[in-house]
Amino acid sequence: MKIPGLDLEFVALAAPVPIWYAQVTGPQWLQAATTVRDEGGRLLALWASDATFSIAADAIDTRAGAVFVAYVRQGGVIWLALPLEIKNGCPVYPDLAPLFPVAARMQRAGTDLSGIHAESAIDTRAWLNHGAWASDHFPLRQDPQALPQPLPGALTDYPFVRVEGDGVHEIAVGPVHAGIIEPGHFRFSVVGERVLRLEQRLGYTHKGIEQRITQLAPKEAHKLAGRVSGDSTVAYAWGYCMALESACQVTIPPRAAWLRALMLERERIANHLGDLGAMGNDVAYAFGLAQFSRLREDWQRSSKAAFGHRFMMDCIVPGGVSGDISLEHKDQMLVHCQALELQVRRLFDIYEAHAGLQDRFMVTGRVTPELAAQLGLTGLAGRASGQARDLRCDHPFAPYSELHVKMASHHRGDVGARAAVRFDEVFESIRLIRQMLGALPSGPVQCELTLPAKPTKGAGWVEGWRGEVFVALELAGVDDGNRILRCHLHDPSWQNWPVLEHAIMHNIVADFPLINKSFNLSYSGQDL
Amino acid sequence: MIWRVIGQIARAGICTEPAPDIGSDAQAQSARIQTELLNILGQALCIRQVDAGSCNGCELEINALGNPYYNIEGLGIKFVASPRHADLLLVTGPVSRNMEMALKRTYEATPEPKLVVAVGDCGCDGGIFGESYASCGRVANVVPVDVTVPGCPPEPLEILRGILQAVRRRVKAKE
Numbered sequence: 104m105k106i107p108g109l110d111l112e113f114v115a116l117a118a119p120v121p122i123w124y125a126q127v128t129g130p131q132w133l134q135a136a137t138t139v140r141d142e143g144g145r146l147l148a149l150w151a152s153d154a155t156f157s158i159a160a161d162a163i164d165t166r167a168g169a170v171f172v173a174y175v176r177q178g179g180v181i182w183l184a185l186p187l188e189i190k191n192g193c194p195v196y197p198d199l200a201p202l203f204p205v206a207a208r209m210q211r212a213g214t215d216l217s218g219i220h221a222e223s224a225i226d227t228r229a230w231l232n233h234g235a236w237a238s239d240h241f242p243l244r245q246d247p248q249a250l251p252q253p254l255p256g257a258l259t260d261y262p263f264v265r266v267e268g269d270g271v272h273e274i275a276v277g278p279v280h281a282g283i284i285e286p287g288h289f290r291f292s293v294v295g296e297r298v299l300r301l302e303q304r305l306g307y308t309h310k311g312i313e314q315r316i317t318q319l320a321p322k323e324a325h326k327l328a329g330r331v332s333g334d335s336t337v338a339y340a341w342g343y344c345m346a347l348e349s350a351c352q353v354t355i356p357p358r359a360a361w362l363r364a365l366m367l368e369r370e371r372i373a374n375h376l377g378d379l380g381a382m383g384n385d386v387a388y389a390f391g392l393a394q395f396s397r398l399r400e401d402w403q404r405s406s407k408a409a410f411g412h413r414f415m416m417d418c419i420v421p422g423g424v425s426g427d428i429s430l431e432h433k434d435q436m437l438v439h440c441q442a443l444e445l446q447v448r449r450l451f452d453i454y455e456a457h458a459g460l461q462d463r464f465m466v467t468g469r470v471t472p473e474l475a476a477q478l479g480l481t482g483l484a485g486r487a488s489g490q491a492r493d494l495r496c497d498h499p500f501a502p503y504s505e506l507h508v509k510m511a512s513h514h515r516g517d518v519g520a521r522a523a524v525r526f527d528e529v530f531e532s533i534r535l536i537r538q539m540l541g542a543l544p545s546g547p548v549q550c551e552l553t554l555p556a557k558p559t560k561g562a563g564w565v566e567g568w569r570g571e572v573f574v575a576l577e578l579a580g581v582d583d584g585n586r587i588l589r590c591h592l593h594d595p596s597w598q599n600w601p602v603l604e605h606a607i608m609h610n611i612v613a614d615f616p617l618i619n620k621s622f623n624l625s626y627s628g629q630d631l
Numbered sequence: 632m633i634w635r636v637i638g639q640i641a642r643a644g645i646c647t648e649p650a651p652d653i654g655s656d657a658q659a660q661s662a663r664i665q666t667e668l669l670n671i672l673g674q675a676l677c678i679r680q681v682d683a684g685s686c687n688g689c690e691l692e693i694n695a696l697g698n699p700y701y702n703i704e705g706l707g708i709k710f711v712a713s714p715r716h717a718d719l720l721l722v723t724g725p726v727s728r729n730m731e732m733a734l735k736r737t738y739e740a741t742p743e744p745k746l747v748v749a750v751g752d753c754g755c756d757g758g759i760f761g762e763s764y765a766s767c768g769r770v771a772n773v774v775p776v777d778v779t780v781p782g783c784p785p786e787p788l789e790i791l792r793g794i795l796q797a798v799r800r801r802v803k804a805k806e
Contacts, residue, residue, distance in 0.1 A: 231729075233728075233729045235727075235728030235729050235731070235764075235765065236728070236764045236765070240764070242763075242764050242765070250763070250764075253728075253762075253763060253764045255728055255731075255764075258729070258732055278730065278733045279681055279714075279733050279737055281712035281713070282710075282712070283680045283682075283690055283693050283694050283710060284682070284690065285682045285685070285687050285690065286681075286682050286683070286684075286730055286733065306729055307684070307727060307729045307730050307733070308682070308684045308685070308727055308729070308730065309684075309727055309729055309765050310684050310725055310727045310760045310763070310765050310766040311760070311763040311764055311765030311766055312760070314763060314764070314765075315759075315760060315761065315763065326759060327759050327760075330686040330688070330758075330759060330760075330783075331686065332686060332687060333685070333686040333687045333688025333689070333690075333691060333784065334687055334688070334691060336688065377691070377694075390636055390639075390640070392697075393698075393699055394639060394643065396694075396695070396697065396698035396699070397643060397646060397698055397699045397700065399695075399698070400695060400698045400699075400700050403695070413692075413786065414688060414691070414784070416688070416783065446639075449635070449639055450639070452635065453632070453635055453636055453639065456632050456635075457632065625687065626687070627684075627685065627686045627687050630727075
């Protein structure tokens with residue numbers, strides 16, 4: 104791995120996906136960002152790490168760590184570390200938001216959790232800290248083994264951007280929403296029925312996952328990772344385990360990798376079925392909800408039968424998977440796949456032919472491919488807006504390297520396109536499951552992990568149903584009890600939430616639930 | 632077009648299953664549940680669901696209660712958009728500190744007699760997240776709880792059982 108014009112020493116991590124690590128200086132930090140942007144790369148994640156607080160031998164301020172950024176380039180992920188500079192007693196680094204707008208909220212979260220600041224950033228409002236903890240208390244800078252007593256404060260008002268002019272009024276929604284969904288606040292500025300601007304305030308479900316994970320043993324923490332966003336439990340558990348296995352330099356047995364992929368595709372289908380029904384419901388097509396929710400229930404029940412859990416929570420464990428599937432369940436799954444495909448095809452035809460439904464789906468909540476590229480829209484929403492990227496196709500690792508996944512892609516970028524991508528992916532995942540069941544390699548489903556003796560980095564990168572989940576892990580060495588020093592779990596919702604603010608513009612308020620559902624982003628995944 | 636819809640409905644048939652048994656003294660047949668609900672509330676049971684910080688796993692299972700298998704509306708139970716219309720709060724946790732006030736206000740906005748069912752391991756005891764600078768832990772640390780439903784996430788039937796138990800308790804208290 105090389106960045107043109109920069110002399111950096113990249114170290115390849117031992118992950119099944121291409122991930123390189125390098126340390127940069129301030130000027131290199133900006134130059135790398137510019138180069139990545141100019142060549143069409145994207146910012147995957149940005150986070151701070153204080154992992155050096157217990158391992159730096161010669162640090163003057165042992166609490167000053169580094170800021171990390173991960174970019175996706177043609178050849179894989181590059182993970183760059185910039186040691187922080189202290190200015191006026193404050194750890195600072197160069198702002199990336201002008202180059203990658205998506206960085207803005209991640210940088211604000213870095214301030215709230217680790218007290219690091221993007222120099223000359225425009226938006227410096229707190230993001231995750233709503234006042235519940237003191238603004239000078241940085242949760243990720245504490246020693247996880249000697250945490251201070253929490254000192255909760257009063258929640259603070261958030262300075263929303265005001266839209267002014269004749270006839271403009273505001274609609275405030277949340278954090279407790281009208282449906283059975285997660286909490287968040289939406290502030291609409293509207294004229295008549297049309298939305299001029301939407302501003303989101305998230306962070307309501309922030310429950311301190313990144314601090315909590317440093318209190319857990321590395322071989323136990325996959326359970327917490329699997330609860331970052333319940334709907335993506337397989338993707339997160341795999342992401343975390345891949346990171347841990349890469350730090351331990353372990354390759355899991357082939358059968359374990361295949362079973363993980365089987366679960367990941369099952370998770371994708373379950374969520375897509377749920378969303379297709381819910382999107383039907385949001386255009387008052389109750390038939391769609393009834394049919395798809397029935398199919399989803401069948402699917403979850405068969406996950407429980409084969410893997411022991413309706414969401415396959417805790418079925419992926421460090422070193423492999425928790426159990427094998429029986430021949431009987433394998434046959435049942437094949438029969439189920441056939442029945443599901445037939446029914447979804449029938450429902451697809453009905454959705455396609457339903458004029459009322461299509462009228463609501465078409466041109467609603469449109470994100471053009473140009474805007475999607477500029478704002479870094481990712482995952483299934485990205486693929487509906489011409490961003491033809493799918494980790495399973497771009498950097499296929501076992502078993503995807505043998506399955507030749509066909510990527511779903513559309514250009515319209517509206518609610519209809521996001522529904523179409525879901526239909527395509529359901530059919531493709533059914534095909535993949537069939538193929539995997541037919542060619543499952545034999546052998547063990549788990550292997551032993553030996554935690555590294557020295558402080559080590561590891562990373563995982565998985566294409567979940569919503570988009571790419573990225574996990575960066577720093578482990579302490581044996582001298583420091585093999586603890587987790589830092590683990591950053593990145594949800595694709597970080598990328599897509601800001602784009603939703605654009606997708607709703609000039610649409611009517613009444614279409615917001617539909618547009619929101621068509622993205623179906625995770626609150627818990629981004630709030631952590 | 633409409634024939635295809637009718638064909639699909641006919642082929643799928645009715646897949647609704649009986650409501651869960653909540654003990655011998657309260658065999659939960661749907662007719663009986665409906666009568667009990669009418670006795671205690673004089674109307675259908677209205678639930679306001681509050682996600683006070685969950686990972687969204689519990690929400691998926693609560694949503695599943697609406698599918699044709701559990702058909703919760705067929706029992707005379709419905710989810711409403713405002714706590715002011717609700718008889719029961721179905722709360723998932725752990726309660727994040729950022730949601731603590733919102734949950735308290737939702738509780739205050741719910742008219743008496745109000746019931747609270749805490750759903751999921753996190754709602755019951757804080758779960759894997761516990762208590763921290765960001766989490767208040769279990770739901771009962773923030774508002775009074777009538778019934779807890781453990782599980783990660785609890786299956787839809789368990790959640791329904793918890794809801795029926797809470798109502799049953801109220802019926803008994805009235806008797």
